[in-house]
Amino acid sequence: MKVTRIAYSTGLNAGKFAALREQARRLGRVRSEAWQRYGATFGVGSGLTDRKVRDQWLADGTHVRFGVLANPWKETLRDAMADIAANLAAAKVEVRRAIHRRTEDPVERKRMLHALKADRWADDPFVSRQMRKHWKRGRNHTHDQIVVRADAYNAVDDGRGRLWLAVPGLQRRQMVRIPLSTTVAPTGTLRLILRGGRVEVHYQIDAAHLPSSRRPCGDRTIGVDKGYTEALTDSDGDRHGCGLGKLLTTESDRVKERNRRRAKLRSVANNAALRGDHAKARRIMVNNLGTIKRDRQAARHRARVRTEVFAAVHRVVDKAVAVVAEDLTKSFAGRRVLGKNIIRRLAGWTKGVTAEALKNVSERRGSVLVHVNAAYTSQTCHRCAGFGRRSGDRFHCTRCRVVWQADVNAAINILQRAGDPDIALHTSHHVVRQILRDRTDRHRTRLPVQDSSPAVAERRANNPNRSTMSHQ
Numbered sequence: 301m302k303v304t305r306i307a308y309s310t311g312l313n314a315g316k317f318a319a320l321r322e323q324a325r326r327l328g329r330v331r332s333e334a335w336q337r338y339g340a341t342f343g344v345g346s347g348l349t350d351r352k353v354r355d356q357w358l359a360d361g362t363h364v365r366f367g368v369l370a371n372p373w374k375e376t377l378r379d380a381m382a383d384i385a386a387n388l389a390a391a392k393v394e395v396r397r398a399i400h401r402r403t404e405d406p407v408e409r410k411r412m413l414h415a416l417k418a419d420r421w422a423d424d425p426f427v428s429r430q431m432r433k434h435w436k437r438g439r440n441h442t443h444d445q446i447v448v449r450a451d452a453y454n455a456v457d458d459g460r461g462r463l464w465l466a467v468p469g470l471q472r473r474q475m476v477r478i479p480l481s482t483t484v485a486p487t488g489t490l491r492l493i494l495r496g497g498r499v500e501v502h503y504q505i506d507a508a509h510l511p512s513s514r515r516p517c518g519d520r521t522i523g524v525d526k527g528y529t530e531a532l533t534d535s536d537g538d539r540h541g542c543g544l545g546k547l548l549t550t551e552s553d554r555v556k557e558r559n560r561r562r563a564k565l566r567s568v569a570n571n572a573a574l575r576g577d578h579a580k581a582r583r584i585m586v587n588n589l590g591t592i593k594r595d596r597q598a599a600r601h602r603a604r605v606r607t608e609v610f611a612a613v614h615r616v617v618d619k620a621v622a623v624v625a626e627d628l629t630k631s632f633a634g635r636r637v638l639g640k641n642i643i644r645r646l647a648g649w650t651k652g653v654t655a656e657a658l659k660n661v662s663e664r665r666g667s668v669l670v671h672v673n674a675a676y677t678s679q680t681c682h683r684c685a686g687f688g689r690r691s692g693d694r695f696h697c698t699r700c701r702v703v704w705q706a707d708v709n710a711a712i713n714i715l716q717r718a719g720d721p722d723i724a725l726h727t728s729h730h731v732v733r734q735i736l737r738d739r740t741d742r743h744r745t746r747l748p749v750q751d752s753s754p755a756v757a758e759r760r761a762n763n764p765n766r767s768t769m770s771h772q
């Protein structure tokens with residue numbers, strides 16, 4: 301398992317930056333060419349490798365047009381082909397979900413899933429319709445990156461707290477030396493991202509080397525519910541990552557205020573331009589409406605949120621060998637337009653970070669992440685399964701009249717779903733609703749009430765078969 305580290309250039313001179321940017325621009329054309337030719341073919345899924353494309357380009361002379369050295373375009377091509385494959389794989393995830401919703405028949409499901417996996421979705425009308433819906437023809441948007449292979453660069457510590465990273469330029473044997481604000485040498489393949497006059501050096505290290513990966517996991521099964529004021533609430537009632545809400549509201553307020561100021565300045569600039577004072581307009585655009593500071597602040601905010609969320613997940617894994625959670629990647633395809641509402645946009649992004657942290661930390665520390673169907677887990681009472689309503693952070697059960705902490709109630713419901721005999725991961729929303737209604741009806745006719753305390757839920761989640769038998 302790998303984690304990404306980023307080193308930043310410091311005091312890089314403008315000439316070097318411009319040279320790197322020109323190289324990245326030319327490599328952007330390599331990416332565009334790859335997307336244009338192979339971005340929407342069936343080939344990528346079924347064995348069209350970057351090596352085959354490379355040989356083809358070398359044979360037909362495509363590579364000459366780019367005006368870059370051989371190694372950089374080959375690495376870039378490899379990277380672009382991997383992006384294309386990832387784009388296709390992401391579409392297939394959506395289509396797999398659609399197939400599960402479409403039919404309960406195992407034979408039919410298997411047939412469709414197989415057609416999808418083998419890239420023969422054209423054979424089936426439903427699967428091909430779904431692929432057309434989810435697999436949008438992609439386009440290259442990356443024109444500011446250079447991929448450098450491990451054997452193509454070197455790094456030298458100057459003994460004064462700076463590391464000089466030398467990477468290939470546009471000419472043979474002409475390295476560009478970049479001063480970094482660190483003495484820790486990057487390793488493996490590098491991805492240089494040129495943003496705001498600065499070079500970001502992204503590289504991956506083996507997570508096994510991180511101290512946190514050696515922390516043992518716990519021995520219990522814990523359900524978690526993601527929140528906004530805190531990253532996670534667990535089925536014991538403990539909250540983790542309590543600084544998250546503050547981080548999100550502060551950032552949202554800051555962004556709103558900044559946008560307001562920028563809008564005002566933009567109108568001043570526009571008015572100046574209308575009056576014919578173009579010098580003033582340009583001055584405002586350059587000095588007050590730049591994007592460098594804005595982008596760096598955004599990056600800092602993202603780093604803080606990640607730290608908070610990862611720390612929260614670590615605390616859950618401290619006591620859990622199995623973490624039961626909603627699949628947070630679901631409905632987070634990144635395509636849904638969240639509009640101008642800043643806090644919702646930030647929260648949406650945070651949800652993705654939480655999903656990543658749950659997966660990443662579980663894998664590194666040897667716990668299991670169990671995804672469950674979370675439909676109605678925040679709208680039903682964990683004790684009597686009745687529907688209720690939420691007001692603020694309270695949940696009022698309209699059946700048994702008990703009031704719970706809303707997110708603790710949801711976390712316990714999520715934990716119970718892991719041992720639920722009827723509600724599977726892909727059971728559709730309305731079927732879940734019907735099952736829950738039937739259960740409360742059964743309660744009404746005085747069938748034995750299940751003991752739904754968290755401790756029992758934990759046992760049941762650990763051993764679903766036995767628990768379903770003993771309660772029927």
Ligand SMILES: [Zn+2]
Binds near residue numbers: 681682698
């Ligand atoms: Zn109740």
